[in-house]
Amino acid sequence: xxxxxxxxxxxxxxxxxxxxxxxxxxxxxxxxxxxxxxxxxxxxxxxxxxxxxxxxxxxxxxxxxxxxxxxxxxxxxxxxxxxxxxxxxxxxxxxxxxxxxxxxxxxxxxxxxxxxxxxxxxxxxxxxxxxxxxxxxxxxxxxxxxxxxxxxxxxxxxxxxxxxxxxxxxxxxxxxxxxxxxxxxxxxxxxxxxxxxxxxxxxxxxxxxxxxxxxxxxxxxxxxxxxxxxxxxxxxxxxxxxxxxxxxxxxxxxxxxxxxxxxxxxxxxxxxxxxxxxxxxxxxxxxxxxxxxxxxxxxxxxxxxxxxxxxxxxxxxxxxxxxxxxxxxxxxxxxxxxxxxxxxxxxxxxxxxxxxxxxxxxxxxxxxxxxxxxxxxxxxxxxxxxxxxxxxxxxxxxxxxxxxxxxxxxxxxxxxxxxxxxxxxxxxxxxxxxxxxxxxxxxxxxxxxxxxxxxxxxxxxxxxxxxxxxxxxxxx
Numbered sequence: 306x307x308x309x310x311x312x313x314x315x316x317x318x319x320x321x322x323x324x325x326x327x328x329x330x331x332x333x334x335x336x337x338x339x340x341x342x343x344x345x346x347x348x349x350x351x352x353x354x355x356x357x358x359x360x361x362x363x364x365x366x367x368x369x370x371x372x373x374x375x376x377x378x379x380x381x382x383x384x385x386x387x388x389x390x391x392x393x394x395x396x397x398x399x400x401x402x403x404x405x406x407x408x409x410x411x412x413x414x415x416x417x418x419x420x421x422x423x424x425x426x427x428x429x430x431x432x433x434x435x436x437x438x439x440x441x442x443x444x445x446x447x448x449x450x451x452x453x454x455x456x457x458x459x460x461x462x463x464x465x466x467x468x469x470x471x472x473x474x475x476x477x478x479x480x481x482x483x484x485x486x487x488x489x490x491x492x493x494x495x496x497x498x499x500x501x502x503x504x505x506x507x508x509x510x511x512x513x514x515x516x517x518x519x520x521x522x523x524x525x526x527x528x529x530x531x532x533x534x535x536x537x538x539x540x541x542x543x544x545x546x547x548x549x550x551x552x553x554x555x556x557x558x559x560x561x562x563x564x565x566x567x568x569x570x571x572x573x574x575x576x577x578x579x580x581x582x583x584x585x586x587x588x589x590x591x592x593x594x595x596x597x598x599x600x601x602x603x604x605x606x607x608x609x610x611x612x613x614x615x616x617x618x619x620x621x622x623x624x625x626x627x628x629x630x631x632x633x634x635x636x637x638x639x640x641x642x643x644x645x646x647x648x649x650x651x652x653x654x655x656x657x658x659x660x661x662x663x664x665x666x667x668x669x670x671x672x673x674x675x676x677x678x679x680x681x682x683x684x685x686x687x688x689x690x691x692x693x694x695x696x697x698x699x700x701x702x703x704x705x706x707x708x709x710x711x712x713x714x715x716x717x718x719x720x721x722x723x724x725x726x727x728x729x730x731x732x733x734x735x736x737x738x739x740x741x742x743x744x745x746x747x748x749x750x751x752x753x754x755x756x757x758x759x760x761x762x763x764x765x766x767x768x769x770x771x772x773x774x775x776x777x778x779x780x781x
Contacts, residue, residue, distance in 0.1 A: 322456060323449045325639040325745030329424055329433035332377035336432055338384040340456060344420075344434055345388020345396075347455045349479060350470045352417040353393065356451065356463065363477075366394035369410055369484060371402040372422040373516040373574050376541030377432045381422045385434070386481050393473030397484035402491075403516045403575035404435060405672035409494060410487040412441035412669065423516065423574035426551050427747075429542045441669040443641050492520055496527050498667060499678055501685035504529035508681070509568030509581065511556040513549025514539040517575040517674065524674055530681075533563055536570075545572065550579040550660050550673075553587050561585035567684065567691045569677040576640070577660035578673035580680055582691035590660040591622040592695045593680055597662065598631050600683050601653055606666070607631065613646045613655030615639070616740060620755060621700035628697075639745055640671050701737050704762035705753045708773050709780040713743040716750050716778045725772040729754065729765045737762075741769065748780070 322328045328344070330336040351357050352366035368389050372378035378401075386396040397416070399407060404421045411419030419437035427433075436444040436452075454462040460469070473479060508530040512518040518537040525532050535555060536548035548555055550570045560568040560581045568581035580588035594612055601607035611632040614622065623633045634652070636642040640661040647655045647665055656662035661671035668675055684691060710716050717723075722741070730739050737756035744751060750773060754766045773779055 320446070320449055321453050323453065325641050326425065327421075327433045327435035327443075329427070329431060329746045331430055332375070332381070332432045336381070336434070338380050341381045341384035341434065342388040343456055344436075344452060345385035345390075346392050346470055347388075347452050348418060348420070348436070349389040349392025349394035351448070351451070357417075357448075365477075365479065366417040367397060367415075368394055368418055368420060369397040369399060369407060369414070369416045369487065370420045370422070371399040371404070371407040371488075371516075373424075374401055374514060374518065374539035374541060374544050375422075375424065375429050375432055375573075377430075378422045381432055381434070385420060385422070390479030390481060391472055392470060392479070393477045394479045395482060396479065397482045397487070399484055399488045401516060401519070402488045403520060403672075403674070405576055405668055405670050405675065406488055406491040406520070407435075408437050408441035408668065408670045409491045410484075411437050411439060413490070414487060415439070418444070421574060425574050425576065426513075426545055426549070426572040429544050429546070433746075437670075442644065443670075488520075492524060495524050495674055495678060498675070499528050499682060501682055502529045503681060503685070504531075506567070506681065506684070507531045507533070507563070507565040509556055509559045509563065509565045510534045511536040511548055511550075511553075511559070511568065511570035512575075513545050513551075513571050513573050514543045515545065515549065515571065515573035515575065517571045520575070521569075521571065521674060521677075524678070528678075533559060533565060535559055549573065550577055553579050553581065556581050557585040557587065567681070569673070569680075571673040572660070575673040576671040577657075578662065578676040579660045580677070580691060582695065584692055586692065588680075588691060588695055590656050590658045590662060591619050591700065592698050593660070593662060593676060594618075594654065594656050595622060595625055595629075595698045596683055596694050597654055597664070597676075597679060598626060599629055600679070600686075602629065602631060606653055608651050608653045611650070611652050613643050613652050615643060615657050616742075617658050617753060619658065619700045619703060620738065621698065625698045638742060644669070701755045701757070702759040702762050703753060703755045704759065704766050705751055706766045706770050707744075708750045708752065708770055708778075709748055710750050710773065710778045711748070711780060712778065713748065713750055716773055716776070717741070717743065719773075719776045719778070721776055722769065722772045722778075725769050729768055732765065739765070739769070750778075
């Protein structure tokens with residue numbers, strides 16, 4: 306196993322508001338409409354300022370915005386748009402769409418940046434702001450630190466001596482422009498990537514009552530598949546509720562009961578995908594990376610015969626890839642770190658066990674629909690079922706338990722917790738592993754155990770969780 310980056314597995318980007326996946330928190334608690342307005346105010350001003358490298362007089366930035374189906378997404382969307390236009394930039398509205406579509410449109414249509422309003426796989430009451438640069442990638446830390454300085458009222462950091470960023474006046478006030486055509490072009494792009502007809506395939510889709518609820522069916526139907534869809538009745542409160550990639554059991558049942566060939570489940574913003582084979586068994590991100598790695602290697606498209614995974618990926622994936630002559634580089638948890646490693650080393654494929662899969666030839670972010678299409682392409686090209694494609698992968702049972710805590714750093718520094726972790730590792734005796742890490746977006750410590758049986762995984766994880774609770778760290 307090769308480490309692709311030297312980050313500690315508990316690392317984060319260390320900002321006050323923005324974590325590894327944007328600004329996220331409970332709507333109107335940790336993330337308010339006023340904060341959203343100020344993010345818009347900053348971005349509308351920044352891309353016409355010298356700080357961003359702009360050297361055009363009276364330049365009017367163009368910023369594209371998408372959102373998922375949460376009730377609070379509308380409030381945050383219009384707050385951001387108001388801030389953008391108040392600073393003299395134009396806001397282009399994609400409306401309900403996926404994170405990868407915002408990335409695609411930003412890159413293809415030459416926007417200064419893109420914004421996606423989503424809390425991904427989190428419950429409906431959470432929300433977030435993802436900011437995407439003109440290349441369709443996550444915004445760099447330097448610019449994020451400037452946004453945070455503005456949120457905290459530190460205007461001198463921005464070189465501003467007045468009380469606030471200057472407001473646009475008269476004809477300089479920005480416009481809000483409907484841009485649903487950009488979303489439609491993204492759908493067309495996905496369809497164009499398929500080289501097979503899916504007319505003989507029965508595909509199940511679970512859209513998590515989220516951003517893909519209209520797009521997923523239209524893509525697979527256009528390719529000829531007979532689709533059965535669940536999780537496509539969003540009401541603003543049911544995103545990710547008992548559906549989608551975090552509640553895969555519903556899709557497993559759907560596939561089994563309807564005798565489907567395969568199923569794909571997405572999360573709230575559709576940047577991840579978990580599959581289900583025709584027997585109703587889960588095919589996670591590790592297994593899909595195995596399939597896609599072999600596919601790219603056979604076509605001479607897997608640069609340096611290397612896949613980028615994270616420290617959460619199963620040990621069985623690494624050994625299965627090795628048997629196929631494929632190396633695996635591992636990074637800190639987070640698709641941001643996976644993509645950075647891919648960029649630095651020109652790797653073609655990377656992803657996470659949770660279903661964030663990045664195919665660099667086609668996208669600059671994880672894309673659940675793209676992943677589903679490429680897996681279906683391999684089913685068609687190989688004339689093998691999804692179960693047959695995954696059969697060579699031998700994965701250890703894994704179990705992850707999340708513990709909400711008061712202070713993540715305090716847990717990681719607690720000698721009693723670390724002692725219990727070390728004791729469990731000794732019991733596993735090299736036939737698996739233990740991983741204790743901080744969430745990058747929530748007040749959560751994740752305890753992951755990997756060993757020979759599911760029963761032992763649960764037993765060992767519970768021992769470590771008990772040490773966390775005894776240390777007085779847990780909430781509730």
